[in-house]
Amino acid sequence: MANTAAHADDHAHDDHDHKPEGFLDRWLFTTNHKDIGTLYLIFAFTMACIGAAMSVVIRAELAAPGLQHVQPYFFNQMTTLHALVMIFGAVMPAFVGLANWMIPLQIGAPDMALPRMNNWSFWIMPFAFLMLLGTLFMPGGGPAGGWTMYPPLALQGGASVAFMVFAVHMMGISSIMGAINIIATILNLRAPGVDLLKMPLFTWTWLITAFLLIAVMPVLAGAVTMLLTDKFFGTSFFNAAGGGDPVMFQHIFWFFGHPEVYIMILPAFGIVSEIIPTFSRKPLFGYQAMVYAVASIAFLSFIVWAHHMFTVGMPLGGELFFMYSTMLIAIPTGVKVFNWVSTMWKGSMTFETPMLWAIGFVILFTIGGFSGLMLAIVPADFQYHDTYFVVAHFHYVLVTGAIFSIIAAIYYWWPKWTGRMVNETWGKFHFWWTMVFVNLTFFPQHFLGLAGMPRRIPDYNVAFADWNLVSSIGAFGMFLTPFMMIAIFAMSKKSGAIAPQRPWEGAHGLEWEVPSPAPHHTFTTPPVIKPGMLAHGDVSH
Amino acid sequence: MRNFGKWGLGTVLMAGCSWAFAAAERAPWQLNMHPGVTQTSHEAYQLHMLSLWICAVIGLIVFGAMFIAMFKFRKSKGAVAATWSHNTVAETIWTIVPILILVVMAYPATKVLISEAYTNESQMTVKVTGYQWKWGYDYVNWGDKPYHVRFISKLAGDSDRTRQLRSGLDPNSVKNAQGENTYLLDVDKPLVLPTNTKVRFVITGDDVIHSWWVPALGWKSDAIPGIINDTWTNISEPGIYRGQCAELCGQDHGFMPIVVKAVPPEEFKAWLDQQEAAQNPSATPAAAPVAQQTPTAAPSNG
Numbered sequence: 001m002a003n004t005a006a007h008a009d010d011h012a013h014d015d016h017d018h019k020p021e022g023f024l025d026r027w028l029f030t031t032n033h034k035d036i037g038t039l040y041l042i043f044a045f046t047m048a049c050i051g052a053a054m055s056v057v058i059r060a061e062l063a064a065p066g067l068q069h070v071q072p073y074f075f076n077q078m079t080t081l082h083a084l085v086m087i088f089g090a091v092m093p094a095f096v097g098l099a100n101w102m103i104p105l106q107i108g109a110p111d112m113a114l115p116r117m118n119n120w121s122f123w124i125m126p127f128a129f130l131m132l133l134g135t136l137f138m139p140g141g142g143p144a145g146g147w148t149m150y151p152p153l154a155l156q157g158g159a160s161v162a163f164m165v166f167a168v169h170m171m172g173i174s175s176i177m178g179a180i181n182i183i184a185t186i187l188n189l190r191a192p193g194v195d196l197l198k199m200p201l202f203t204w205t206w207l208i209t210a211f212l213l214i215a216v217m218p219v220l221a222g223a224v225t226m227l228l229t230d231k232f233f234g235t236s237f238f239n240a241a242g243g244g245d246p247v248m249f250q251h252i253f254w255f256f257g258h259p260e261v262y263i264m265i266l267p268a269f270g271i272v273s274e275i276i277p278t279f280s281r282k283p284l285f286g287y288q289a290m291v292y293a294v295a296s297i298a299f300l301s302f303i304v305w306a307h308h309m310f311t312v313g314m315p316l317g318g319e320l321f322f323m324y325s326t327m328l329i330a331i332p333t334g335v336k337v338f339n340w341v342s343t344m345w346k347g348s349m350t351f352e353t354p355m356l357w358a359i360g361f362v363i364l365f366t367i368g369g370f371s372g373l374m375l376a377i378v379p380a381d382f383q384y385h386d387t388y389f390v391v392a393h394f395h396y397v398l399v400t401g402a403i404f405s406i407i408a409a410i411y412y413w414w415p416k417w418t419g420r421m422v423n424e425t426w427g428k429f430h431f432w433w434t435m436v437f438v439n440l441t442f443f444p445q446h447f448l449g450l451a452g453m454p455r456r457i458p459d460y461n462v463a464f465a466d467w468n469l470v471s472s473i474g475a476f477g478m479f480l481t482p483f484m485m486i487a488i489f490a491m492s493k494k495s496g497a498i499a500p501q502r503p504w505e506g507a508h509g510l511e512w513e514v515p516s517p518a519p520h521h522t523f524t525t526p527p528v529i530k531p532g533m534l535a536h537g538d539v540s541h
Numbered sequence: 542m543r544n545f546g547k548w549g550l551g552t553v554l555m556a557g558c559s560w561a562f563a564a565a566e567r568a569p570w571q572l573n574m575h576p577g578v579t580q581t582s583h584e585a586y587q588l589h590m591l592s593l594w595i596c597a598v599i600g601l602i603v604f605g606a607m608f609i610a611m612f613k614f615r616k617s618k619g620a621v622a623a624t625w626s627h628n629t630v631a632e633t634i635w636t637i638v639p640i641l642i643l644v645v646m647a648y649p650a651t652k653v654l655i656s657e658a659y660t661n662e663s664q665m666t667v668k669v670t671g672y673q674w675k676w677g678y679d680y681v682n683w684g685d686k687p688y689h690v691r692f693i694s695k696l697a698g699d700s701d702r703t704r705q706l707r708s709g710l711d712p713n714s715v716k717n718a719q720g721e722n723t724y725l726l727d728v729d730k731p732l733v734l735p736t737n738t739k740v741r742f743v744i745t746g747d748d749v750i751h752s753w754w755v756p757a758l759g760w761k762s763d764a765i766p767g768i769i770n771d772t773w774t775n776i777s778e779p780g781i782y783r784g785q786c787a788e789l790c791g792q793d794h795g796f797m798p799i800v801v802k803a804v805p806p807e808e809f810k811a812w813l814d815q816q817e818a819a820q821n822p823s824a825t826p827a828a829a830p831v832a833q834q835t836p837t838a839a840p841s842n843g
Contacts, residue, residue, distance in 0.1 A: 144791075348615075379584055
């Protein structure tokens with residue numbers, strides 16, 4: 001996905017990009033939102049491959065009963081790091097990369113509001129992950145207490161605890177700076193005429209997501225700092241023997257963790273809300289309702305955290321409150337799904353690759369939403385909790401939700417980034433291959449959970465063997481998809497058809513008003529908004 | 542089950558689908574939750590089926606509409622896009638109706654939860670302690686009579702040998718006398734409980750957080766150091782019920798199963814008295830069998 005090749009394309013719109021000449025000047029010292037966006041996306045893709053490799057270790061061990069490949073402790077390191085790498089290394093940076101690329105283009109801004117900080121936000125990330133992944137090569141190995149880092153178990157780790165805590169601090173700093181930058185950009189740099197309620201949904205969802213990030217990343221930092229002092233400085237925040245409370249960690253962690261879940265899905269809602277109207281050739285249904293739904297989901301995300309911990313022994317009143325508040329999330333989420341379907345209704349649809357991924361998102365994310373609703377029912381959750389049913393649930397919302405939307409976004413905006421079209425046949429093959437194997441991987445996990453298989457175990461009774469084998473076959477098929485993606489996009493970069501300025505017939509919005517590929521600097525003078533230029537210029541809907 | 546007697550939807554739906562799912566506990570290719578052997582587990586199962594069917598129906602409607610749209614409103618079929626993007630009536634309906642559906646789900650769930658939280662009026666109490674990586678059980682009382690029976694329950698030897706990395710042993714051949722595969726689901730000493738008795742559990746952890754879960758009983762409860770959780774069960778039929786630790790607790794988290802052996806109350810009482818005599822011979826000298834004195838196994842905690 002590198003954007004490094006010199007643009008020798010003989011485009012009519014040729015311009016003087018003023019890109020820095022040297023490699024270091026161009027990439028290490030960059031303050032350009034497009035280059036930083038590219039860096040984020042490459043980083044996220046690399047991390048996704050590492051995380052996927054870990055999942056292959058997990059699924060290989062789980063392919064058959066008995067321990068064949070790894071010791072249980074190493075298995076636990078894999079599950080822990082797989083989650084940390086995928087959440088903080090792949091999904092979040094990918095969304096930040098898309099935000100960097102697209103928000104200035106969508107609101108007619110010349111760049112992000114704080115370009116130097118933007119550079120720093122990115123360049124912290126590789127170091128955070130070097131530290132985190134480096135623990136695998138240290139005595140005692142990597143963190144093995146789960147990505148949720150529950151004490152006292154997490155504190156049984158060795159030096160990896162400190163490295164994990166500092167890595168989380170650095171990711172947090174990066175996220176907070178990124179979020180500040182996005183808020184500052186959206187609130188200050190919109191071109192005249194791009195009112196808040198005329199902004200594209202992707203920009204809207206990121207504005208709200210950025211506020212969530214600012215609110216909760218410091219909470220996570222506080223929680224892990226207390227872990228650090230409990231481990232190394234003799235405090236007892238979470239140590240019952242010293243007057244502390246292990247459950248308090250869970251409350252603090254999930255006060256971060258639940259909004260975090262929406263940090264990873266709200267931008268996905270935004271992406272899908274861009275793509276479906278484009279390929280339905282019809283304006284987004286209920287634009288304002290969509291914005292308000294995202295805002296309500298964001299608000300609710302702060303008052304549902306304890307549904308991750310229904311089995312810790314909360315008082316009845318607490319369980320009821322968190323059950324009701326969690327169920328309420330179904331309302332705005334339902335509104336979003338109904339609006340996407342209504343956008344398609346009486347449209348004039350075509351099914352180019354980005355649209356396929358977006359439709360796949362709507363269907364499979366909704367399945368993840370259904371299992372989420374089921375998990376909210378406390379008496380049933382007493383059975384579901386910490387089983388493979390939960391694993392299936394969050395992979396449906398994160399893989400077929402967040403990651404599907406990221407892939408959809410890459411297919412959608414790639415022509416704008418590179419000036420090249422992607423081969424539709426291969427794009428569709430990529431989609432259908434993924435559809436088959438992702439469902440093969442995760443759907444049987446519902447059955448395993450309901451049959452009673454706990455999560456985070458390296459071995460299991462033979463009754464669970466069949467569905468586990470199916471799931472592992474699915475995972476091995478999934479592991480081919482990153483390489484497929486590299487091939488497809490490298491092929492496009494090298495020999496793809498030249499992309500027009502508006503490669504998708506139904507696309508509206510300012511990003512389609514600049515040439516393809518987007519020049520190094522865009523909107524150095526604010527665009528003059530003409531009627532019909534904005535996707536949501538008509539505020540009546 | 543009585544919570545739903547007058548409220549038949551769940552039962553009807555359950556009956557409608559019961560053919561689709563095998564009834565055995567942990568069967569190969571099993572698709573669905575097992576209804577279990579307690580009121581709690583039946584209620585959990587019914588709420589599960591209720592919400593599953595509600596989701597299935599909503600899914601059918603939403604995905605059905607999507608597929609109709611995808612086939613009908615194609616550009617290749619000459620579909621021309623409408624220009625509307627708003628419909629107040631539709632939007633009101635699909636905000637209000639889901640609220641009503643949620644109420645339908647929340648009402649029975651609330652009733653069940655309230656009954657599950659009521660741990661009073663139990664006939665006996667068992668204290669469960671999670672250790673890395675085994676379970677400790679203390680029988681505290683039977684009715685008004687205090688007991689001091691305590692033992693540790695850990696993974697059975699055949700499973701433990703088989704589960705070692707590249708042990709060369711076949712998990713499929715770990716079977717009990719009945720021919721049931723018990724790989725990773727068998728212990729050296731099961732928790733014996735009486736049937737048709739309200740048993741209260743107090744659950745805690747010794748080192749890290751564990752979670753005590755037997756699916757047939759219908760709930761799990763975290764075993765947390767420094768915290769005592771209480772919950773209850775009332776098992777309706779005798780049998781062997783197996784479960785596992787459900788909270789990541791370190792390297793052998795997958796290897797600390799739970800086995801509950803439910804027996805009729807008279808049989809249980811006889812067993813408990815025998816254990817008491819064996820573990821605390823001085824307290825009940827008359828019943829003490831001489832051969833089984835184990836001085837280390839008699840802590841006097843309650």
